[in-house]
Amino acid sequence: MLKPHLLTHRSIIAKAVTTSMMALALSACSPADTQVNTSAQVVNVAPGTPGTEPTWAFSGKTGIGTSYEPYVNGHYQDTAANPVSKVWFSIAQGVLTETMFGLIHNAQLKELQFIISGKGFVDTEKNNTISTIEYLDTDDMGRPLSLAYKVINKDVEGKYQIEKHIFTDPDRSSLMMKVTFTAFEAGITPHLYVNPHIDNSGANDIASVEGQSLVAYTSDTNSTVMTVKTNVDFVAASAGFVGISDGIVDLQDNGKLDYHYQTTSDTNQGGNVALTAQYPTLTNANDSLSFNLVIGFGKDKASSLATTQATLDAGYDAVKQAYLGDDKHLGWKDYLAxxxxxxxxxxxxxxxxxxxxxxxxxxxxxxDKTHAGALIASLSNPWGDTVSAKVGSTGYKAVWPRDFYQCAMAFLAMGDTQTPKVAFEYLKQVQVQQQTPGFAGTPGWFLQKTHVDGEIEWVGVQLDQTAMPIMLGWKLWQAGVLSDAEITQWYNDMLKPAANFLVKGGKVKLDWNDTKITPPSTQQERWEEQAGFSPSTTAAVIAGLVAASDIGALAKDEQAPEYADLARKLQRQLETTMVTTTGLLGQTDSKGxxxxxxxxxxxxxxxxxxxxxxxxxxxxxxxxxxxxxxxxxxxxxxxxxxxxxxxxxxxxxxxxxxxxxxxxxxxxxxxxxxxxxxxxxxxxxxxxxxxxxxxxxxxxxxxxxxxxxxxxxxxxxxxxxxxxxxxxxxxxxxxxxxxxxxxxxxxxxxxxxxxxxxxxxxxxxxxxxxxxxxxxxxxxxxxxxxxxxxxxxxxxxxxxxxxxxxxxxxxxxxxxxxxx
Structure with missing residues (x-):
């Protein structure tokens, strides 16, 4: 509804617009640059840089999605004949939230939602509707067959409804959303609101209205470009700074988009920006408006726009069917089958x-679809809507070998033998070696947390994360996914160095971490917080050593029996190192x-x-x-x-x-x-x-x-x-x-x-x-x-x-x- 306390922003905009128009007049701009009509003022550059502090979106996602892509010889091969769509999206609070392009952690969008104005009110879709979500494609028992969603958001007062179908285009780096507005009273006007966070930050963006396209990029010369376009023309559009001159602020006093800013910068200066586009008013009760919306990505404006337009031209039915799977595309239903x-x-x-x-x-x-096998922990940033987005952050969109192991074992459990094999082979990228940049000391352990491309983020030593790749290798070997020859090669190349680290540990020097590890005492346990003798860590260490011994016997490694001997020793020490007999929480016997x-x-x-x-x-x-x-x-x-x-x-x-x-x-x-x-x-x-x-x-x-x-x-x-x-x-x-x-x-x-x-x-x-x-x-x-x-x-x-x-x-x- 109308929020009178935000009217103070109107005076800021008006003052800024007056200043901007005076500057334009003094610089002898053409009349077209300052065209004013009775309903709106068209101004070239929005005031209010850099906008309010950017944050990420709510992390409690109700949906995530991306196109299914089959491996080609254990890799994702992006060719004209076999395009790989590198777009991931998330849904929370009824709206599209972080959407990634390129690498899986590389967010380009914080949020896309609608602002709705009507008689005496201005609503935001996220805050003023009741949301439901379901899968677009299901079998007869209601089981989902793809990560395509139907979101229905109903106004809390029953004045309108928004239905959205959301999925990605398997043939292009783009997302499609089919939108249907239904008005239950006269005079409902929908507005699209887009808050970009290009290349994983929300503080350095530039937004512009370019004809019927909304465009966002950063001031960096290598910036990704995001284009938003629909197959129904905007009535009006504006670019602005969030909280100062964006569409939400503009609409809140009178329900009208009074200022049509064409860009947020003509000097390559970024900020926290938003794009707003007005659609035709639904004049009568029960009127509806449907359109297809596409978000396309590219390395420049031309490719971004071309991708966006190509998906629009392909149409809803064709793109949705390709996403599910058809005679030309292996889709999600084929993966499940x-x-x-x-x-x-x-x-x-x-x-x-x-x-x-x-x-x-x-x-x-x-x-990730650039680095096949790179399995992340979550497509979210923890407590994102209270976390600054000024500086790029992977959040949980990163590799932890422990979470990685759990996922690989789950793939194997449900009958996917390709993904855990490719994932296992990927692990070599995140194992510490003598040539690891900045490292000195004993190699063989696995990095705490990395980007999917192997870039080091956190450097604590967690012995369970060094044991689990050995355990996974043993399981894949036993399942016949890795042959005797293959597991022998991996033993020599990756698993034996890990096992040796579990035996002796050693000095570690990488970034802040300058320490000596003496197994089974770990620098960090599975919660990444405490050092010492941990039952869960030691369980993995013992299992890893035994697995290494078994594989080592196949590889005719004379050291293999030592791994088993140490495992037995560690088992015998469990109760003296991790079990208390002077506990403060348990029951006592008659002798106390x-x-x-x-x-x-x-x-x-x-x-x-x-x-x-x-x-x-x-x-x-x-x-x-x-x-x-x-x-x-x-x-x-x-x-x-x-x-x-x-x-x-x-x-x-x-x-x-x-x-x-x-x-x-x-x-x-x-x-x-x-x-x-x-x-x-x-x-x-x-x-x-x-x-x-x-x-x-x-x-x-x-x-x-x-x-x-x-x-x-x-x-x-x-x-x-x-x-x-x-x-x-x-x-x-x-x-x-x-x-x-x-x-x-x-x-x-x-x-x-x-x-x-x-x-x-x-x-x-x-x-x-x-x-x-x-x-x-x-x-x-x-x-x-x-x-x-x-x-x-x-x-x-x-x-x-x-x-x-x-x-x-x-x-x-x-x-x-x-x-x-």
């Missing part, structure tokens, strides 16, 4: 396989002796003393014995420890203690669609990676605070489900009835956390503290990161495990080797 195990896996879900199909699509969509349990991490390998964890995410470090973390379940998953182990069972009992104070409590309960209670788990007690419980501010929105709180992570429901399956197998209690209970509890539990677009989040609201500006409901995904690839991967693996009645990530060779 290639995943043969899905047919059996569907029967082990509680939603007829809807989330399973969506997960398959989402996982494949989050792979505490039941033993796994700590989250022991800084110095002495879990019975008062060592504190380091302060992190605003939280002061507590005594190591106070912090519970379900990571010890990885010991069971990989075959290091039996599910019936009494220390494991004691630790599980503590994780399940819902009587702990909220800061230390890990387990929470949620209501599934059948009305039953399903479990959710936080990462660990005293977790500060989340919203402030008092102010409701996003994580670190105004700096870290002690009241920040990490919420429930849905993939832990899957990890627990894997443990309970292993326990039932160990107890010999797995029957059709008990299996059904496991599926209803853990598979359905994960399905409970999916949003309407079937996206699974990193974190879900646990109901503790201020529900934030978004008024989160219990179990709803937060603004941290959705979809999280790891969560989707864990769901796929859990369903496969239930189907096979065997934990998918289990390593029989680990169990066998450690038993010797």
């Amino acid at each position: 290639s995943l043969k195990p899905l047919n059996d896996m569907i029967t082990n879900t509680t939603d007829n396989g809807k989330l399973l199909y969506a997960s398959a699509l989402v996982l494949k969509a989050q792979e 002796k505490a039941a033993p349990y796994y700590v989250r991490i022991s800084p110095n390998g002495n879990p019975n003393n008062t060592d504190k964890l380091i302060d992190n995410n605003g939280k002061p470090g507590l005594d190591q014995r106070m912090i519970l973390d379900g990571g010890f379940l990885e010991l069971v998953r990989y075959g290091v420890v039996n599910a019936q182990d009494p220390v494991i069972k004691n630790s599980v009992m503590l994780i399940d203690n819902q009587g702990l104070e909220d800061n230390l409590r890990v387990k929470y309960e949620f209501t599934a669609k059948d009305g039953s209670k399903v479990p959710g788990y936080r990462r660990y007690g005293n977790d500060g990676y989340g919203e402030d419980t008092v102010t409701g501010l996003s994580y670190a929105e105004k700096g870290d605070t002690e009241n920040q709180r990490g919420r429930v992570w849905p993939f832990f429901t899957g990890e627990r489900g894997h443990y309970e399956l292993a326990l039932a197998k160990a107890n010999d209690t797995l029957t059709p009835d008990t299996k059904k209970v496991l599926i209803n509890t853990y598979v359905q539990g994960m399905e409970t956390f999916a949003n309407q677009g079937l996206m699974l989040p990193e974190q879900a609201w646990d109901g503790v503290g201020n529900a934030t500006r978004y008024n989160y409901k219990l179990g709803q995904g937060t603004n941290s990161a959705t979809p999280l690839a790891w969560t989707h991967a864990e769901y796929v693996k859990l369903v496969r495990s239930m189907t096979d009645e065997q934990v998918w990530d289990f390593y029989p060779v680990v169990q066998q080797t450690l038993a010797k």
